[in-house]
Amino acid sequence: MDAWLTLLRTPTIGPATLRTAVARHGSAAAALEALRRGDSPRELDAEARRWLDAPDPARVEADLEWLDQANHHLLGWDDPDYPSLLREVPGAPAALFVDGDPTLLWMPQVAIVGSRSASEHGLALCRRFARALAAAGFTITSGMADGIDGAAHLAALEADARTIAVLGTGADLVYPRKHRALAARIAANGALVSEFPPGTAAKPEHFPRRNRIISGLALGTLVVEAGLRSGSLITARCASEQGRDVFAIPGSINNPLARGCHQLIRDGARLTESAEEIIVELSALAAGLGDRLRERIESAPGAADAKGDSGPAVAAAGARDPDYLRLLQALGHDESTLDELAERTGLAVSALSSMLLVLELEGDVSLGRGGKYTRIPRA
Known part of the structure; x- marks a missing residue:
C-alpha cells in the first residue's frame, strides 16, 4: 500500500505512466523500484525523481491513516477488484480511493448529469428518471455537483437505491460544501470515489478528469439539461469516445438549458423521452456485466x-x-x-x-x- 501511495503522490507523473509501469512490472512495489532505477515509460523530470527518492513520510502516513478508517479503500490498477468497465477506458485512473462499498463499482450503472443551474422542470425530470432507473436495478452515478447531479443522487437515496459520486477532490473533502450531508449519506449507502489522494482540494482542471470516470464507470450517460457550455457535455463526449451510449432529453427551443441536449442529439446521442428506453437499451449490457462479476468471483x-x-x-x-x-x-x-x-x-x-x-x-x-x-x- 505504501508503494501505491508514494506513486500516486509523485508530482508530474500521470495515470498513463503509472498504469504502464505497474502493468510492466506486475505490482506497485516493483514499479516504484523500477522508476527509482530510472526504468520508466517516459523520462521523469527532476521534481518527480526527488519525490521518488525521498517521499514525504508525513503525507504517506496521512493517506494510510485515512485508509485505516472503516469502509475506506484503495483500488489500484493491479487489483483484480478494479472496476471492469473503467479498466477498458483509455486514460483510466491508475487507482481509485473509495469511501463506501467498492463492490458497487462493478454494478450496472447509469450516469445522470446536467446543468448546475437546472430549472425546476429539469430537476423534476431528473428525479423521475433516477427513480425509474434505480427501480430497474441500475446504480445511479454522478458528480455530486449542484443541480442535476445532486438531484440524481438524492432521488436514488430516497428510493432506497445505490448511488456513486465521483469527486473532483480527495474523497475526504466535500465540494460544494453545501453537500456535506448528501456526501455522508452517499458514503453510507453507496460510494464516494476519487482518483485524487486525500486532502486534494478542488481545482478547475480536476473536474474534466472526474467526468471521464463518471462516464467510464457507467454503461450509459443521460444528460437531462445542459447549456452549450455545460460541463456535462464533457461527460457526454467522454462517454461517446469510450464507446458508451449517450442519452439526451429534448426540451423547448426557448429553453437555453435544452440547447446542449439538442446539440448532443444532432451529434448522435439518443433522443430519450422515458427511462424505459434506457432500460431496454442497457439491459443486455447489464447482464454481460453480471457475467464478468461471476467470473471475477469464481477466479x-x-x-x-x-x-x-x-x-x-x-x-x-x-x-x-x-x-x-x-x-x-x-x-x-x-x-x-x-x-x-x-x-x-x-x-x-x-x-x-x-x-x-x-x-x-x-x-x-x-x-x-x-x-x-x-x-x-x-x-
Missing part, C-alpha cells in the same frame, strides 16, 4: 475450495453451490443485515458481500433501507 483466491464438488460457485437458479443455497435459506422473507446473515450462515462478511451482489444481479435479492437485504420470490 478469486479460495473460490475453488468454496465450490467443493458442486460445480461453479455461481450458477443458474436451482443449480447453485451449497453456500448460495445456505444464503438464500438464511435470507428467508424478512429483511436481514449483512451481520445477521454472517451469523446465520457462518460465512465471512467479505464473501457474503460479493455473493449478495451476484444474487441482486440475478434478481433474487433486493437491498432496501438501512442496508437490509430481502429475498425476491421467483414466479
